[in-house]
Amino acid sequence: MNKMQRFIKEFGWPRLIIAAFLLSLFVIAPFAGVNIGTSLTDTIMRFSMNGVMVLAMVPMIHSGCGLNFGLPLGIIAGLLGGTLAMQFGFTGKLSFLMAIVLCTPFALLFGWAYGKLLNRVKGGEMMIATYVGFASVSFMCMMWLLLPYSNPQMVWGYGGSGLRTTISTEGYYYHVLSDFLNIKIGHLSIPTGSLLFFALLAFLMWAFLHTKKGTAMTAVGSNPIYARASGIKIDSIRTLSVIMSTWLGAVGILVYEQAFGFIQLYNGPFYMALPAVSAILIGGASVNKASITNVIVGTFLFQGIVTMTPSVMNSIIHTDMSEVIRIIVSNGMILYALTRKTEETR
Amino acid sequence: MIKKTLSQDKSIKEFVLNNLVPIMFIVICAICIPVSGYSAPALVQEMLTRIARNSFLVISLLVPIMAGMGMNFGMTLGAMAGQIGLIFITEWGVVGIPALVLAAIVSTPISILLGWMCGKILNNAKGREMVTSYIISFFMNGVYQFIVLYCMGSVIPIKNSAILLPRGYGIRNSVNLINIRRVLDNLIPLRIGTVNVPVATYLVIALLCFFIIWFRKTKIGQDMRAVSQDMEVARRSGIKVEHTRLLSVIISTVLAGYGMIIYLSNMGSMNTYNAHSQIGTFSIAALLVGGASVAKASIGNVFLGVILFHMLFYVSPQAGKNLFGQAQLGEYFRVFVSYGVITIALVLYEMKKRRAAKLGGLTLAKAQEEK
Amino acid sequence: MKKIEFSRSLLIRIIAIVLVIALGIVMYFIGRQHSILIDNKDIVIDSVTYPAYKLLEVKIDDQKAKELSKRDRIEVIVTAQKHTLTVVDSMKGTGMIVYDLNIPVKEDMMLLSLPALLAGLPIEKCLTHYEVASIAPPAEEEVIVSETDALLGDI
Numbered sequence: 001m002n003k004m005q006r007f008i009k010e011f012g013w014p015r016l017i018i019a020a021f022l023l024s025l026f027v028i029a030p031f032a033g034v035n036i037g038t039s040l041t042d043t044i045m046r047f048s049m050n051g052v053m054v055l056a057m058v059p060m061i062h063s064g065c066g067l068n069f070g071l072p073l074g075i076i077a078g079l080l081g082g083t084l085a086m087q088f089g090f091t092g093k094l095s096f097l098m099a100i101v102l103c104t105p106f107a108l109l110f111g112w113a114y115g116k117l118l119n120r121v122k123g124g125e126m127m128i129a130t131y132v133g134f135a136s137v138s139f140m141c142m143m144w145l146l147l148p149y150s151n152p153q154m155v156w157g158y159g160g161s162g163l164r165t166t167i168s169t170e171g172y173y174y175h176v177l178s179d180f181l182n183i184k185i186g187h188l189s190i191p192t193g194s195l196l197f198f199a200l201l202a203f204l205m206w207a208f209l210h211t212k213k214g215t216a217m218t219a220v221g222s223n224p225i226y227a228r229a230s231g232i233k234i235d236s237i238r239t240l241s242v243i244m245s246t247w248l249g250a251v252g253i254l255v256y257e258q259a260f261g262f263i264q265l266y267n268g269p270f271y272m273a274l275p276a277v278s279a280i281l282i283g284g285a286s287v288n289k290a291s292i293t294n295v296i297v298g299t300f301l302f303q304g305i306v307t308m309t310p311s312v313m314n315s316i317i318h319t320d321m322s323e324v325i326r327i328i329v330s331n332g333m334i335l336y337a338l339t340r341k342t343e344e345t346r
Numbered sequence: 347m348i349k350k351t352l353s354q355d356k357s358i359k360e361f362v363l364n365n366l367v368p369i370m371f372i373v374i375c376a377i378c379i380p381v382s383g384y385s386a387p388a389l390v391q392e393m394l395t396r397i398a399r400n401s402f403l404v405i406s407l408l409v410p411i412m413a414g415m416g417m418n419f420g421m422t423l424g425a426m427a428g429q430i431g432l433i434f435i436t437e438w439g440v441v442g443i444p445a446l447v448l449a450a451i452v453s454t455p456i457s458i459l460l461g462w463m464c465g466k467i468l469n470n471a472k473g474r475e476m477v478t479s480y481i482i483s484f485f486m487n488g489v490y491q492f493i494v495l496y497c498m499g500s501v502i503p504i505k506n507s508a509i510l511l512p513r514g515y516g517i518r519n520s521v522n523l524i525n526i527r528r529v530l531d532n533l534i535p536l537r538i539g540t541v542n543v544p545v546a547t548y549l550v551i552a553l554l555c556f557f558i559i560w561f562r563k564t565k566i567g568q569d570m571r572a573v574s575q576d577m578e579v580a581r582r583s584g585i586k587v588e589h590t591r592l593l594s595v596i597i598s599t600v601l602a603g604y605g606m607i608i609y610l611s612n613m614g615s616m617n618t619y620n621a622h623s624q625i626g627t628f629s630i631a632a633l634l635v636g637g638a639s640v641a642k643a644s645i646g647n648v649f650l651g652v653i654l655f656h657m658l659f660y661v662s663p664q665a666g667k668n669l670f671g672q673a674q675l676g677e678y679f680r681v682f683v684s685y686g687v688i689t690i691a692l693v694l695y696e697m698k699k700r701r702a703a704k705l706g707g708l709t710l711a712k713a714q715e716e717k
Numbered sequence: 718m719k720k721i722e723f724s725r726s727l728l729i730r731i732i733a734i735v736l737v738i739a740l741g742i743v744m745y746f747i748g749r750q751h752s753i754l755i756d757n758k759d760i761v762i763d764s765v766t767y768p769a770y771k772l773l774e775v776k777i778d779d780q781k782a783k784e785l786s787k788r789d790r791i792e793v794i795v796t797a798q799k800h801t802l803t804v805v806d807s808m809k810g811t812g813m814i815v816y817d818l819n820i821p822v823k824e825d826m827m828l829l830s831l832p833a834l835l836a837g838l839p840i841e842k843c844l845t846h847y848e849v850a851s852i853a854p855p856a857e858e859e860v861i862v863s864e865t866d867a868l869l870g871d872i
Binding site: 069117120121122123124126127128130131132134135138139141142145146162274319321323324325326327328331332334335338339 | 467470471473474476477478480481482484485487488489491492495496670672674675678679681682685686688689692693695696697699700
């Protein structure tokens, strides 16, 4: 009994409820006439789309910068890379590679500046991160209108200037990863390429966290006083973690776009940080602790709920309440994590 | 002599740094106003309307700042309560000033409940109240949607087909508030030249200002200041810290509810699912534009902020159109400016806090050395 | 001592809450809007036919007077429940007849038949509940809740 209680306490009530909720969805699904195969395919597809962006949370959590609500900044870098690759006329598989290459300098630059900023506001990172994200997205809203893009697939057709709100990636990097080594078994279809790409990045992250720099990063986050005493340059490690997060955010949005098929500009990236943040928290991470397992478990649980609720709900009560459930679940999870740390330190 | 100019230089620099945000805004407004090409009476009329419309909401932010809890993003919760009050009066077919009062009465218990909840959660998240209250506003937005979009009409009795969705439950995207449109503004009509002055609304706002000034001097107001200075010291001197903080959030939420009712009655229609989330961001931005910081805000900041912020808000689309041929650009610009301002204000505040902590540490070390 | 204080503050709170609720109820009554349809048509009540008048002039409270010819119907919007109705038969020139109207607070819309009223029928018979026939259901409205769009609106 005691063991059980302890398990529940460590695992956390919200997580338990969410896991039970998802499980019950899968149990109900066949009775509600929802095909498990397609649901599972959707879940895996979304997992592969969003995994990298959730992975982007890891470095900053490790270095003690908290949850990266400023993910939109990285997304902006990714969008710049993606649109530039198309503008320069790269097509097919090459365009994806070039998008990553082109987004990298932006991600490094933005991440560096963002990291420097966060070093000056230790303790208040999360709120400022949120607004750095918002400010950069709204700034780019103007830029998308003003920048001299000219690829006809991207700009408004009727003489006006500026990029479209949604741009199709058809002919460019549409499904380059998803269709690579795609496995089809009946209703089930597995985007192996995307999964492998995610696995590669996740492995690199895992490996990094076990290098000297990586352990230093963890030390900065978990015990800054000890880290300072052992001669680690806290600020530069933190900046490095922010740069990594930003770059992963940039690559993450490219992976998302290639599977989704569209680039969403303007208001699109505004709230993209929240699902990623709540996914990693659902996976068991806290404000100052996260692992690759948390990323995988969390993304799967979160995306599972996002895909399963609409279909199951719709067939049972004929009302699509999934949006409301998504809002409550994801923000409830973040709220839980934010209020928990004080209990630990007390 | 050199020393003097140096100190003068320093004081000017300090002044600019301390008032960076309002100064930036004045400069931007000074550029945008002529470009927009609005006439002076039009601007004055618009400003008078907007000050009347938004001040109450912005003032509701002052109390939690007093208690050291930063910008209360949870004011959105109060706005939701106000909107629920308005939905009910529309359903009941009540009109005019009585309708406003009734909506306020209906919103109060909801605001108190939501504020209490928000305060309880924030007491568990000391030191990061802002980001937590920000997420609370999102979370409660989900709950609000659940209630308004699914429960109203099915569980909560709403029958008026003008506000109910055709499917029989849920409130429409937009609710027409013709029943209370501008009733407060037109209660005491005053016309100077071509400009209409909403006297009654200003009286209500003045009343609230006096309340805030009076409140600062009460026992609770003093307690709040003590809590904002140092929670532990306050606790040792016998102040119920948690209770005081809770109270500040509840007061703010209730006031935000009333503010929202005034705001929407001026607008004349309600955007059921967006109005509240919009209002939180822009109210906070307005307060910061007025030179308030996360730790200190006065009534003066409120009015300066509302004037500057809304000046820009009003002129920027037209300025964008005249400069670049795109009104859209002006709209994006004002959104960017509001977020940029909040960012700068937050960064400045955190930097100042750190510097103060460092300075405090240094003086402490010095004092210990002297011993 | 302490206990007395506690119960006193509790009492004050309860009184305050009751007062606020009472205020709310009062506001409901005085702010409640009703619309009255005033009819000048032939009407059959209890199998007696009351013929319409040729031309009537009606006025509710201090609102503008209106004329009703045969088979006319006008809508008057009032707030609160007690109202005075003034009727003048323009053809006969009988002078003003003043009636007190008392509308039940829960009614949205009521129908008032002038011929019956002028014939001396009690007011309860002439002032009846009226329901607007439901029109064909309008097209389904889709609710799209987008947080990002909220940022671009005016405030």
